Amino acid sequence: MFHIYCPYCEEHREEEEFHPKGQAHIARPDDPDACSDEEWGDYLFFRDNPRGIHHELWVHAVGCRKFFNITRHTVSYEILETYKMGAQPQVTAAPRETGEAHGAEGRADAKDIHEGVRA
Amino acid sequence: MNQPNRLAQGGRIDRRQPLSFRFNGQTYQGYAGDTLASALLANGVDLVNRSFKYSRPRGIVAAGAEEPNAVVQLGSTPATQVPNVRATQQALYDGLEARSTNGWPDAQRDVMRWVGKLGGPFMPPGFYYKTFMAPDSMWMTYEKAIRKTAGLGSSPTAADPDRYDHMNQHCDVLVVGAGPAGLSAALAAAHAGARVILCDEQEEMGGSLLDSRAQLDDRPAAQWARETLATLAEMDNVTLLPRTTANGYHDHHFVTLHERRTEHLGETAVSADGHRPVRSRMHRVRAGQVVLATGAHERPLVYAHNDVPGNLLAGAVSTYIRRYGVVPGNRLVLSTSNDHAYRAALDWQEAGREVAAIVDARDAPEGDVVERARAAGIRIITGSAVIEAKGSQRVSAARVARIDREAFTVVGQVETLACDTIASSGGYSPVIHLASHTGARPVWDESILGFVPTTVAGVHAAGGARGVYPLNAVLADGLDTGVRAATALGFTAATPAAASPHCEAPDEGPACALFQVPHEKSTLRAPKQFVDLQNDVTAGAIEVATREGFESIEHVKRYTAMGFGTDQGKLGNINGMAIAARCLGQSIPETGTTVFRPNYTPVPFGVIVGRHCRELFDPARYTPLQAWHEANGAEFEDVGQWKRPWYFPRERRTAEGTRLETMHEAVVRECRAVREGVGILDASTLGKIDIQGADAREFLGRIYTNKWQKLAPGRVRYGLMCGDDGMVMDDGTTSCLAENHFLMTTTTGNAAPVLEWLELWHQTEWPELDVSFTSVTDHWATMTLTGPEARKLLAELTDIDLDREAFKFMDWREGHVAGVPARVFRISFTGELAFEINVQAHYAMHVWKALFAHGDKYGLTPYGTETMHVLRAEKGFIIVGQDTDGSVTPEDLGMHWAIGYDKPFPWIGKRALTRSDTRRENRKQLVGLRPKDPSVVLEEGAQIVFDPDHAIPMPMVGHVTSSYYSPTLESGFALAVVKGGHQRMGESVYLPMADGRVHEAEIVGTQFVDPKGERQHV
Amino acid sequence: MSNPVNVYDARADHAVVAAESPLAYSYASSGTPAPARHSRVVMAERAFLGHLILRGGAIVIDEALREVLGLSLPGRPNTLTVADDGRYSVQWLSPDEWLLIVPGGEEFAVEGKLRQALGESHFAIVSVGGGQTVIELSGEAARDVLMKSTAYDVHPHAFPVGKGVTTCFAKTNVILRRPDEARWEIIVRRSFADYVYRWLLDAGEEYGIGVTRESHHEA
């Protein structure tokens, strides 16, 4: 159960109030008719699946009903930031040093790849 | 006294409160304050179970959650059965009834022991995989047989009379464990002003302080614990939860606790003032920071026949003596690798029983406690260990020898010491279970010879849980951790909290590393040396696994089933890893450890379910007319969470008397009423969304496939909604209430997703559009009055002009119905003349009853969803989600008329409709099917083929989506999707059924009744 | 241009028409245990109030609300403003959405006045009173019942008087708010009202929950 900070409600809420809506920052092409079938297919079906920093679109479904973005670490599940629609992420996959983010990134080392199935 | 092992005094039990209980049919006595385990030991019950695989006799080993053997079935009635209860954690109550989980017919006379004896050599590691996995289909049979003989407990067979629930908790600092570290941490955090929850799994809070020999601030440790608890109990910001196990540590400091509120009082909760209390409660805690003060589990040594009853953990011996006044034997041999375990021998001797010897694996032990043992005249055999226990039903002797730990060999002579109890200690393993639930990998700490948790932000292990063992250090560590947890949240630690009680630092010598004890024979030839007692995994099995090529500890674990029991290998896993490391010739850190997952100890289903069961399992959504439907005998159908009348069976007189109509009879009658007279449907469940704004019309044009620019106020239009992949996702009518104001309807099940869909596009792609959406599903009740007589009936109750020219098909009008302000929509889902009456839901019952008051003379008939389905299918009207499945385009449905390809904005779904795949000619397309035999009603979901004589596997070309009997056609009919179906009108298709019959049907159009659509316009 | 929005008075005359509150079914099917001396929590419905959803910019809506009702919009997320002895309240639901509750029967008139005051601004007002009801909880165990029902923190530190949130409640959603020290209000959709009613009776059973039928607030 995540604990998610809604940037509109300005407080943390339980995960059950939210719906995840997939990868963030996927803009609909302005002129769909100008897209090739392949480009349109990419827009519709292809998504990143990174091991690490991931930007996701969520909606505060049982709450303010606003859509917003989350930067989440897919290994530690740590939520590194949430930000409103139209804003850009402050935490990105590019190498950088930050306080909060560091702990999560530090744990995503090679050893974790061998993480076994839990008992 | 009939409790031979009970001391005359001492312990924390109340000898003035004797309790009677039954175990395996035998009656025994114990005292208030006992656990079932301590009471059994007091009564000299050695044998509590048979082992899982070899059916060997087993006794109590531990005193806490780590107990692998004394796992019992509790309960005296079919309704109150509780499996997988650790006798060490079950408080004794008067009348408690328990029996062994394993062993059939019972633990004493076990028929399986012959199988165990004979089968033992034939049950090597990997036995289950090798034997039972082939053939696959037999696994279920094997599993049943294994369960019956191995006995994994049985579930209740009658309804549980008790109540369970959940409580959502929030705190700044959650402290798990109320031993010395946890009490100190809770005190420090609470003094700093933090909201603190302190939970502890035991009957009494205090942990190791309850049986400690130490003095804190010149008081017995247990007294300090009591005073500290009293201080905490008085603080407003502290919640104490005794008998509460933290079972799972989930994301972002969400921890689930299981509180046993009445389990210590009886097998069902006892009513207080007529209100039955909650038996067990799950606390769902969202914490800011978590202190894990879960202590450490002692590791037993792995020696031959270390599973015979009478082999116990050294610390458990101390706990039984000091806390429960029970000495579990007469003559003790202690085998240890460390100083701390010496307490067991001292306690034993002080209890007036004989200590044969302390066997210490170290060559020159020299701590305080060692000197005390020497001074007490106890024989200490150094550099040695118990290599084998003798005895079958109970330990009769210990074979002791000097060992070379480096060479893993026995050196010199073996001495046999007569005894009935062997206590062992191979050191301590921090209880890292909860920490590893967070995903943190434990790391090996050579200085304490154990795995310690790595830390994650906000999780703090304290005291024994991170390998800090001396009591003075534990107290200081707890205090420090409590301060750190509180200050991490911005609280300022208050100074008075910063002092630990004074506690003498014990002088303890270093422990040595000892896990498996060598035997004169090799591991594979020596008598069994058990690692995992619950799953009967031996050191030999681990050696075999490594020889067979399993090198990863996770694979060794799965191959041997080590740690797979309900105890999750709390005692055995570290020993198993050490043995695997030895066999693989590598270090323990190189070998690594397995981790643990929730739950820490078994949790009853009732606690997980809480009060989300029976009639509260899922919300039942009712329309404002529910009471009328019930009173009029409706059968109900679940549509999402809604209860909708399915059909209204009437009484029917037959030769045999009166009976209720079958569904078929009721539906035929209801269909006829609508086609010939007038029927009424409660359509209140339809999703309704109020849409306002200057750009509302533009928005509709982008989200629907068809055109909205010219829809005038007072008019209604049907719309199709697609995803951007071009597949139909919803449909419904939308009415223009005013130039900038629309009322959209959605399918019943899709109301919330469609609203979220509209918001998604508005908020993420087109925020510049002036439009807003509000759900009004519950605000309006909707009653569909339909049939040739509908106008006449409605005219009696309304001021709206119902003239067919003034109020046309696909118009809506405002006015009153039965004196209530109403919007009436002339839309039809039956193909007949129809009026959908919308009134504010408060008045639905009034209007509905008024319609019936006037409807008698027209034969007004209530109908349900089944009749609605028949009538709409006869007209070829689709149900999204039934006739579509997310892979169907508007074109596939033959609904070209609802697609505005020339709209200026590239609406949602448009681009995908020109992809090569959506343009394919052999896509599955919606058609009608007429069975050649009119009495046949095809099965929904039945597969369709073109050639019934084709060899199997036949190419399947589609399936039936909707199928009913039509009273109007007096025939079965169906809707189906068929490859290239639109071009195959008049052709035959075939539906081979499971019973060998093959139905033939003709492909026809989807409109079976009134194909020109004249009736709805009358 | 004709009236761009259809403003509709859907309220009937309760003296003539039998109105049924969202809990009418529940009273009949689940009963109404009377509050007793040992009742530590009491439930009461405040039925038939006017509920209006206001959408638009905070500044213009605040001005209009002050002009029409003398009530100001709550300034912070998840808060509410209560006026005139609890008869009028306005609650933040989202950055551009508020719930205005007025005495039953006033909603149409209030909507009309607000629309007039808002003039040409971008806004929307929707009457939703037929689709939801207010359930009031009071008594010393009210907070315990809520803790069993919602994962939102209802401790007074986290949930002071004047707070209101939309959140999960058992397996449905509600608006939960605290208009004053003595009461909690649960605003539930009509179709879920019976579920919430039965849930509250069940969760409150160990505290001897009672139900009050007459409400002094009813308009």
Ligand SMILES: [Zn+2]
């Ligand atoms: Zn929010």
